[in-house]
Amino acid sequence: MIRDEIGLTSPKDWCGGLGACGSCTVIMNGRPVLSCLTLACECDGADIETAEGIAKSGHPIIQAYIDNNAFQCGYCTPGFVCTSKALLDRNSDPTEADARDALGGNLCRCATYQQHPPAVLQAARELKKT
Ligand code: FES
Ligand code: FES
DSSP states (O other), X not given: OXXXXXXXXXXXXXXXXXXXXXXXXXXXXXXXXXXXXXXGGGGTTOOEEOHHHHHHTTOHHHHHHHHTTOOSSOSSHHHHHHHHHHHHHHOSSOOHHHHHHHGGGOOOTTOOGGGXXXXXXXXXXXXXXX
């Protein structure tokens, strides 16, 4: 897995690689994918983003997650961040419903669901300023 072999620890294995939790989500060629269900051979030549890279780029979704307290333990957060960033890449003006729909495959044991859509909408507003 990406975290074991490459040392990028943001993608998490929560559901045991069953494709059920979204904690392992990364962005591949602009689309959120479950890394636990993606074979290495499928990634040859692909453009892959993780939460580490999103944070390093200064993307406003990171500060929006902080400002909206959109995490508790943080275990699921990188997956939510990747899914949120992929939504913003393809939709610069998402509605709250768009955010809820996009994030529907990401689970959070700490039940921070209410805070994610406001974080996405804040990041969208910030991106419009740039
Ligand atoms: S580890 Fe749960 S969907 Fe990949
Ligand atoms: S913040 Fe703890 S699992 Fe989501």
